[in-house]
Amino acid sequence: MSDRRTEIVRAATRVIARRGVRGLRVGELASEAGVSTALIYYHFTDRAGILRETLxxxxERADRYTAEPDPENAARGHRAQQSPRSELEQALLLELQNSAEVRENSTAWGELRASAVFESSLRDDLARATHTWVHEIAELLGRAHPAGTAPAHAASAERLTALLEGLSVRWLSGSLPLDRARTLLGEAVDAEMAGCRPVGIRP
Known part of the structure; x- marks a missing residue:
């Protein structure tokens, strides 16, 4: 993606986080990105194209910051561990960190998901993005718990990512402290790891 195109989608993320998908106007986006509306249409054709590229x-931005060392552990002097379990926890917990980038990213993602209730054109792209995310978490679960089955890992990944989205909304809206959200997510990982068994089988 060209630098100009990247700056436009970065600006679109800011606008969506601030005003929601319904508040995204091409004129305001052009002003936010410091470009002309004609250039936006040149790069993205229409509003749907802007939303698709922004999603x-x-x-991609979430993939990058969830692959970095957890700043909370680094601040406590913990050495980064490379175990599959640590990779799984990092990929989830780093979606809950008090940085401007994560707040903006998570808010924009939530706005896009909420808007898909009313804008059917967003649903397919969101479904694909969600499927990719669930698949990535399921792969991490598989490495962390190789005795489990693929269907069990997929079901666990769906539960964990759905929980993470809910915790993120509560944290961002001020109804749940960040530390509590991270604790609850960590406990959910523990529960899923303990119960990661074939679907339909109970202890």
């Missing part, structure tokens, strides 16, 4: 940008 992809949000996913």
């Amino acid at each position: 992809a940008f949000i996913g």
Whole structure:
């Protein structure tokens, strides 16, 4: 993606986080990005194209910051561990960190998901992005718990990512402290790891 195109989708993420998808106007986006509306249409054709590329940008940015060392552990002097379990926890917990980038990314993702209730054109792209995310978490679960089955890992990944989205909304809206959200998510990982068994089988 060109620098100008990247700056436009970065600006779109800011606008969506601030005003929601319904508040995204091409004129305001042009002003936010410091470009002309004609250039936006040149790069993205229409509003749907802007939303599609913005959703992809949000996913790529999340992939980047969830692959970095957890700043809370680094601040406590903990050495980064490379175990599959640590990779799984990091990929989830780093979606809950008090940085401007994560707040903006998570808010924009939530706005896009909420808007898909009313804008059917967003649903397919969101479904694909969600499927990719669930698949990535299921792969991490598989490495962390190799005795489990693929269907069990997929079901656990769906539960964990759905929980993470809910915790993120509560944290961002001020109804749940960040530390509590992270604790609850960590406990959910523990529960899923303990119960990661074939679907339909109970202890």
